[in-house]
Amino acid sequence: MIRARATSADGRPVILLGLTRENIRRLVELGEPIHVSGESLGLESRIASVNIVFGETAQGIYDSLRAGGAVTDETIVYGEGTRS
Numbered sequence: 001m002i003r004a005r006a007t008s009a010d011g012r013p014v015i016l017l018g019l020t021r022e023n024i025r026r027l028v029e030l031g032e033p034i035h036v037s038g039e040s041l042g043l044e045s046r047i048a049s050v051n052i053v054f055g056e057t058a059q060g061i062y063d064s065l066r067a068g069g070a071v072t073d074e075t076i077v078y079g080e081g082t083r084s
Helices: 021-028 058-067
Strands: 002-007 013-018 034-037 049-052
Touching: 013 049, 021 034
Parallel strands: none
Antiparallel strands: 002 013, 034 049
C-alpha cells in the first residue's frame, strides 16, 4: 500500500491510499480490514486511524461492523442502507 498526504488547490488536506492487489485479496478473500494510523498520514492529533473494510453491500458492512462493536448507537454512519 502507498499512503500520501497532499493539499488541494483550495488548501484542504487530501489523503491518498493506493491499495495493491495483495491488499485487495486480503480484504476480499480473507476479510482482513486495513488499518492506517493517523500518525502515518501526519494526522496524529486529529485522526486516530483510517480503516478500510470490504463487504458485498453497504448493509452487510454495517451489520458486520455493528456485530464486531466498531459501530455503536453513538456512531455517525454515512451511506445508503446502513441502519438496522
